[in-house]
Every structure is written in C-alpha cells, then in structure tokens.
Amino acid sequence: MVVIGYRAPVQIVDAVTSLLDQNTPLEIVVVNSGGGDVLALLAGAGIKVPVIEISRRLFVGAARNVGIAATQAPFVAFLADDCLACPGWAEARIERHLAGDRMVASAIVNSHPRNLIACAAHLIMFMRRLPGLPADRALRYGVSFDRRLFDGYGLFDEEMPAGEDTNFLDRLPREPLPVWEPRVQTVHRNETSLVRLFADQYRRGCRRGDYLVASSPKTPFRFFRDTFHDRHNVRKLAKIGLSGRDRTFAMMSLPIVWLALLIKSVGVYAGARDGAKAGKRPQ
Template sequence: MAERPDLAVVVIGLRAPAALAAAVRSVLDQNIPLEIVVVNSGGGNAKALLADCGIDVTAIDVEERLFAGAARNRGIAATQAPFVAFLADDCLACPQWAEIRLQRHREGAAAVASAVLNSHPRNLVACAAHLVTYMRRLPGLSARNAQRYGVSFDRKLFDRYGTFDERMTSGEDTEFMARLPEALRPVWEPRVLTVHRNETSLFGLLADQYRRGRRYGAYLRSIETEKPVRPFRKVFRDRRNVSKLVKEGLSGKDRIFARLSLPIVWLALFAKSLGASVGARYGDTTGGRR
C-alpha cells in the first residue's frame, strides 16, 4: 500500500494562470508523499490547464472569485492529512519545503512559518518588490525579527479555533493566528523556503504596492473600532528598517543587489503608504487577493 501522506498542500489559484502549473509541479517535486489539492476561483479551468501539462492532481474550480480565506477553507475541507500547508499560484516550493515543515510538526510545532526568496535576485525592481513585501521573511533573519507567515498548520487547530474568515479581503491568516494561544503560534523555520515571483517593471511594482497598501488600510479599518490613526506613517516608517533587515537577512550578492534597490524600495513604500491611507478612509475596492 502507498504511504498515506501526513501533509496536505492546498495550491490556491486565481483565474487559472499559466503559472499555476509550475506552482503545482514544485509541490509534486517534493521528496515526500503529499496530499495535493488545487483550489482555483474567478474563472478559468485549472483542471484542463493542469491536464495539458501532464499533471494529475485534485482540482476544484469555482466560477466566483473567492477571497483567500474561502479558498483556504475549501482546500482544508477537501483534504484529510493531519497537517495542512498553502501555496499561492505565484510561488514555488523549494526542495525540502514539505519535508522540513513536516519534521517540525512531528517535533511538536502546531504551526510552522517559512522564509521567502526573490524570483529575480539580480533585477533591482524585483529586489525592491521583494523587500517591501517580504523584508521580515528573509531567510537569514533571527526568530526575534521574523514575521510568521507562509504557515502550515496542525489540522486540529481548525477544529478547535475555527477556520479562516471568508469575508476578509486580506489578513485572514493574521486574524486566524490571533485566535491561537501563544504556545500554539507559528515557529520560525527559515529552512522552509518559498520563491515568490516578484514584479520586474517599475509601474507594475508601484501599482501592486498601492493595491497592497489599500488592502492593508481597509484591514486596519475593519479591526479598529475608531478611524485608523496615521496609516500612511504606519507603513512608510518601514523605510527605517529595510537596511538593518537586509544586513541580517541576506548575504553576498543578494545583499549587494538589495542595497542597490533601496531608492526604489522607498518609492514603493510611498505608493504602499498612500494606498494604506486611502484604504483606511474609503475601504478596499481592488477586489481582494488570493
């Protein structure tokens, strides 16, 4: 009999992009057996796309667009393995991504957070995009300075604390993890590496960061009983932290290119800060994210 997988991986797609196949392939290429399900929403035909690429996994196509929480929950419901991880269609799982996660879970961790690598480490715009979004998930960071995202969970947590909020356009993982007692919150495991495909054009970067900022501002608006205070400043002050985090989190040529991208980082942070200010005042009309 085939070994029953202990880790389920939910790959989340939006409109079945061509990149979805590469994301799924990176999971199939892991060196341990996995339970894999694709949840694609917003149109497109993930089943046909994957079949055309010779990939045979369970795929759920939903015509309506799902926010990330709803897509996560569909995947949780469609799998049975005792631990559950998630991967977006614009990401790739590095070698041992699954094995090391499962090792930490078996050692007793209820939730395991991961580090993120830049898809284009020699492109300055992509470096800037990576730093603005993932400066606190660089692989060299200490547990003290790292943000705990890209998390896999013990399935029992969903039975005990509920699943993800399906109404939130962003921050559904933050909201869920806030329900967990301190002892069950994610451990930082930088050996678990995910590659994120970053923007390589300046216009694309600024537009993307504005949208991210607006979603963040709308999130602040949704969790605070009063009008969020100074969301622009709350985001833009990150410019003070970038150099320090780059020094700790990167090395060699990756650090050099990251430092060269800092002027673009500040410009992108301005765009994100502007979006946060608008989102805090008017909410999010960008349609959410995966």
C-alpha cells in the first residue's frame, strides 16, 4: 500500500487509519512531497508506519514509483491522501489477485451523499465508477497491480501532471483489462463548497486539456464539446450505479453537475489551447 500525500495534509491520518483498520495485514508506506511533516502527524495519532518525505513536489507518477521501490509485497495498490479505504477494500483486492487477476479496479463512493454540492462533484468525477455499475459500463481505474507488471512494462511516467495511470495502462497489452471489482470501494472526499467545486473543476479541466492535446489531433473546441457531452450520460449512469436515497440526492444535484461540467469544459478548452501553443500536439 502506497499512500500519496502532498504538503502533509491532516486528512492523511484518516487515509492511513482506514488501511490499518482493514481485516488483513498490509505493508504500508507513506510518500509525502512538497513539504510538511507527515511523520509527526501520524505519530501524534499513535500511528507508526514507514514515511518517505521529499521536500520538492512530486507528480503522482513519481510518488507512485517511490512507493513501489520502497515496498516488497507481491501486489501494489495506491491511496490518495483525500481518500479512505472502505471495510473489505484490501481483502477483496487480494482475493482477486490470488485468483489470478493481475489488475483489480475499484469503485468510488461519495463522502457526503446527502450534500448536493458533494453529489455533483462525485458524479462529475466518478460517474463511471459508481458501485452499482455493471462491468461493461465501468471505467477501470483505482487499480492495484501484480508487482511483476512493473518489471515487465516499466513504471509510471514521472513528468506527467495528470493521467499517469492512463499512460501506464495504455502501455500494457489490451487483454486482459483490469477486472472490475465493485466490492473494492474507496471513499473520495468531495467538495462541499460551490465556489471551490467550480474552481476545482476548472483546474482539472485545464490539466485534462493539456493532457489531451498532447495525445490527440483534435481541436480545443472538440475537446470542449466532448467533455460537455458528458451531461447526457450523468443521469443515465447515476440511475444505474446508485440506489435508494443516494440516487435521489444525485438526481437533485444534476443542475449543479451541468454547470460544473460547463466550467470544466472551458478549462479543458483553455488547457488544450495553451498546450497547442506550446507545441504539445502529437507529431
């Protein structure tokens, strides 16, 4: 287990605790970059796990690689500092790996399922990773890996601000895909402030646009249009992937979703436009 932190956020204590509370023993290492003192944070909570502190900022791919190098367990999973592992998270992963699956993808659940802003944030980012989705509708991310894959195909790109997991998966053979295992559920702490939600989606859109323009010949406007088109998928996927009151609150959040998606799409356009000006288009 590699827990990835940036600037030692207080919430990383809860992330590590969620792993220590699993029903199976885990090899855990925390990789924190950009400053702060995670060791002191964890010690203050009575937690003793290996910590690697790197003063400069690392992109996620680099932090993943540091954690891979610092561990020995045959299967490797990652947890961001703003996430929690639900009960059974590790056990279900290990069960699938021991059954022969080399990559196991996970579902995402909302930290605040009764808050409309958090519901909107959750649907925008994770509409294709809702726990009720069938395998043919699910996006295969939040993947744990058989360590031997890194020996055969290398590590994560350390220079990419985002999309390092997509880049790595694209280097692997097309078959088999990561197996979809909705029993593996990760809680993501979603924004509960409308202003912060819009600002976050714009930033994410800019990073997404910068990544897309380097890998596709499409125009920035096409990237904008493709991103905003997701508004047609949200309702459908929420109805399939959620149930009960979770679905009800998700439906109520749709107007916020559509506005936030528009803002994200503008960010995608801006990031793609700036990336194209910087000469990042594929040759």
